[in-house]
Amino acid sequence: MLWALAFLPIFLSITWLYALHSASSAPSGLNITLLIAHPDDEAMFFAPTLLALAPHNNIHVLCLSTGDADGLGSIRQQELKESCKLLGIDDVDVIDDPELPDSMGVTWPADKIGSILDKYAGKAGVVLTFDQGGVSGHVNHRSLYHGAKEWTKKGGKRLWNLETLGLVRKYGFTMDAFVAPAQAASGMRFVSGMEGVRKAQRAMTDAHKSQMRWFRWGWIGLSRYMVVNDVKEISV
Numbered sequence: 001m002l003w004a005l006a007f008l009p010i011f012l013s014i015t016w017l018y019a020l021h022s023a024s025s026a027p028s029g030l031n032i033t034l035l036i037a038h039p040d041d042e043a044m045f046f047a048p049t050l051l052a053l054a055p056h057n058n059i060h061v062l063c064l065s066t067g068d069a070d071g072l073g074s075i076r077q078q079e080l081k082e083s084c085k086l087l088g089i090d091d092v093d094v095i096d097d098p099e100l101p102d103s104m105g106v107t108w109p110a111d112k113i114g115s116i117l118d119k120y121a122g123k124a125g126v127v128l129t130f131d132q133g134g135v136s137g138h139v140n141h142r143s144l145y146h147g148a149k150e151w152t153k154k155g156g157k158r159l160w161n162l163e164t165l166g167l168v169r170k171y172g173f174t175m176d177a178f179v180a181p182a183q184a185a186s187g188m189r190f191v192s193g194m195e196g197v198r199k200a201q202r203a204m205t206d207a208h209k210s211q212m213r214w215f216r217w218g219w220i221g222l223s224r225y226m227v228v229n230d231v232k233e234i235s236v
């Protein structure tokens with residue numbers, strides 16, 4: 001058993017290198033709105049994508065709540081801006097609207113999401129957001145998929161979704177690199193190197209300080225979403 005543990009760092013290094021080798025080249029020259037539900041979604045889920053895209057595209061982060069479930073909304077808005085700066089993004093809007101509460105029990109109305117996109121994302125050619133699984137399954141995340149899908153369809157925009165993985169792959173860092181099929185032509189895989197993973201971790205530990213409870217350490221140390229993102233363009 002011990003020999004297996006000793007082998008783990010070597011195995012992870014090999015799979016990480018393999019994942020880096022399978023990464024897509026980043027598109028460039030696009031106006032992209034990242035649509036998120038809560039401050040910290042950008043760092044916990046989308047960091048590899050943002051780090052790959054930010055140097056070559058105009059990225060705007062649109063967060064549809066202040067993350068006020070625990071009464072920390074005003075702190076968390078500021079944390080989001082600091083986190084985005086660490087990830088190379090200055091253009092950030094945070095919405096504070098009673099129809100869009102930070103709540104596991106409230107599905108956000110698609111037409112409301114559409115009206116906010118009308119107001120804040122008119123310049124966007126691409127909307128990037130969660131897929132229908134919402135990565136963590138949070139109902140606010142899943143609402144974004146439906147709202148963005150309707151809006152992009154109506155406005156002739158492109159829709160990119162971050163793929164939701166099962167539990168084992170979610171916490172498996174790069175361990176699925178050999179078995180996960182390469183993304184199809186419609187898909188993109190963004191992979192961070194050591195420096196990118198450290199940046200994403202710092203976005204959590206140094207910016208989103210109010211969210212660094214004990215269980216987050218497991219996520220920032222082990223999650224595949226801190227190092228690899230699979231993003232698919234959805235035909236709407």
Ligand SMILES: [Zn+2]
Pocket residue numbers: 037038041138141
């Ligand atoms: Zn969230």
